[in-house]
Amino acid sequence: MFELRRLRLLHELALRGTIAEVAASLSYSPSTVSQQLALLEREAGVPLLEPDGRRVRLTPQGRMLAAHAARALELDEAARAALSAHSGLETVRMAAMPTAAETIVPTALTMLAERVPQLRVELSELPPEESLFELSARRFDLVIAEQYPGHTRELRAGVVHELLGEDPIRIVMPPDEDPAPLSALRDRAWVMEPSGTAARLWAVQQCRAAGFEPDVRYEASDLTAHIRLIAAGRAVGMLPDLIWGDAPSGMTLAELPGSPVREVFTAVRESAEADEAVDLVRSALAEAFAAHRRVAP
Structure with a gap:
């Protein structure tokens, strides 16, 4: 049986490309990441990594297992979302572009504090280019981003966009x-x-x-x-x-x-769409955006 934590490290390596970046993202040391990947390779019984200069890259078997790891992580997230619906709300990790973090997010957080005070929301202010990548990497549960006319954002597999407004x-x-x-x-x-x-x-x-x-x-x-x-x-x-x-x-x-x-939208992973806490935050953000001043400054 593969350990989910090690599968996540392989998934992260497939996304980020280097052990150093995986370690920095998950607050591990590079040596710990390397050790855990070596254990995963032993469990798999086939080579998952191969040298690439001073770095490593995934073998064909490594890429195959990384794809299965992504699906395993989605199932784990969906299971946690289903359980949270019966056992209370969990933390929602949100990343927002600066203009949203400074305007609609405070309004949405005030709404949530009044309606569901037990819900914890964590916020990081990041540009869309970074936050959307980190959403796929499971660092965040929800992202507020934008796209400009004629410049549609990359449509990542397993990620759903919902328009907040123009x-x-x-x-x-x-x-x-x-x-x-x-x-x-x-x-x-x-x-x-x-x-x-x-x-x-x-x-x-x-x-x-x-x-x-x-x-x-x-x-x-x-x-x-x-x-x-x-x-x-x-x-x-x-x-x-x-x-x-x-x-x-x-x-x-x-x-x-x-x-x-420009279109301002929220993005979540498909596996988190059924999460009650994530849905509450998305709804509050939509309400906050709709309440935002509608006339030119």
Whole structure:
């Protein structure tokens, strides 16, 4: 009989690629991970790992067992969800993108504290690129993420998305300026999210569609830094309405061509869909998003 904990290590290695990353993710030492994988290999009776330079990689048998490990972990999660429905609520581990963590999540947590005070919710603020990967790796039970028009997120096997709502994206300019169309900002300095993020790719495409390559002088993953740079007159940017919470922005806002919106959604593993605690959190988030200010800042 295979031990589930060792199967999870193999599953994590298939996802992350290195023993060091598996160890860091699960708070083990690399030597412990290696030792446990060696024991799993002994239980399997076939080679699961092979040298790949200074690293290791899965053999064909290792990849096969990793696929079975994923299914075993799904069954374990489904069984725990069924039991929790009869024995009380458990902890829900949630990851949220910054704009959601700072606006709709506090409202949802207040709702949950009033309705189900015994439910414990843990929150980590992470960009969607990281949180959606970690959802598949079972570090989180629920993720709040977004996708931009024409930039659909990767559809991972065993993960279900549910739309929370649409969030308008606008040009943001210093407060002492008049609104201007995107095409008039070709000579301005821009602040955008880091290269490789969906937000950055989308924003650059908007500028190119308007006929210019943006001068991205400032990069920041923290959108508060975007606001401060723009407020100081050092840059212009594109930001979603959710960043303002329920307060006026105090900035000059202008519409982008076509008035685009990003989709804000929750993601959970299929095996956790029946989990009562996860469902309660998803419902509270949907209610909090719907209650969020519906007018332009």
